[in-house]
Amino acid sequence: MKTMVYSVRMRAAQGGPHEKGGRHISGAEKIVPFEQVAQTIQQMLHRAKSHALGEPDFININVERLELQYIKYITALPLQTAKTKDHEHALWCARQLLSASGVQPAAIERALELLARGPAPGGQNMRGAVIMDAASGRRLEPDPWRGVRVSRMDYTPRAAAELSRLLESMGLEHFRVREALALATKVIYAGTLAEICCSDDPHYTTGYVSSQRFGYVRIPHLKHASFKGGRVFFIRSQEINLEEYISRLQEEPVLIDQIRISNG
Secondary structure, three states, X not given: OOOEEEEEEEEEEXXXXXXXXXXXXXXXXXXXXXXXXXXXXXHHHHHHHOOOOOOOOEEEEEEEEEEXXXXXXXXXXXXXXXXOOOHHHHHHHHHHHHHHOOOOHHHHHHHHHHHHHOOEOOOEXXXXXXXXXXXXXXXXXXXXXXXXXXXXXXXXXXXXXXXXXXXXXXXXXXXXXXXXXXXXXXXXXXXXXXXXXXXXXXXXXXXXXXXXXXXXXXXXXXXXXXXXXXXXXXXXXXXXXXXXXXXXXXXXXXXXXXXXXXXX
């Protein structure tokens, strides 16, 4: 008998489904065995109902069976935290990391502009991510309302326990770090050159830059109070098949089975 696990995915919005104009509120991703599906659904419902952006009137939870032989096992990006004193210093740090990772100035400034005013039409939050050419700053995602939502990623139980111990020792027990590291790891594994992200939660001001060169770098104070937030994936568009790339981000299931913490 084949061993089965399940992808459980949640998204919540105000004003109806987000791709039809509703405002994105929250999302979550887990890969769990069947006996944990019900508990995971309850946890996601609680999270959707208690988000800082408000109470949603649309919550969608999707449960999909996965076969273990089709799951890719990958190593987490090395994690480190930049020492930034304020928002301007954080922006400088993000620019330096992105530039050293191969992203050109025009693309960096375009991405920061989108994070500040909101990446969806009309300055709204987006359910997924912007895909941007790392040289020109041109947006490449097919749907500017939806963006591209990275799905089907999590940790193995052993890796999750190891990460929890390490994060606790660093004073980083918040679930955001664990989830952001998983997402960033899959994004870079899929062929992304670099990513910049800051939360749409007005009270969470730590963002990050991840890249093939530097791993996952947390940046305190990256989100200004006026920023809408979001995430941007930078790619070299001439070197990548966009359709296959998006498919890897959205469809390919991955589990992180090894943890790395940078000494940098």
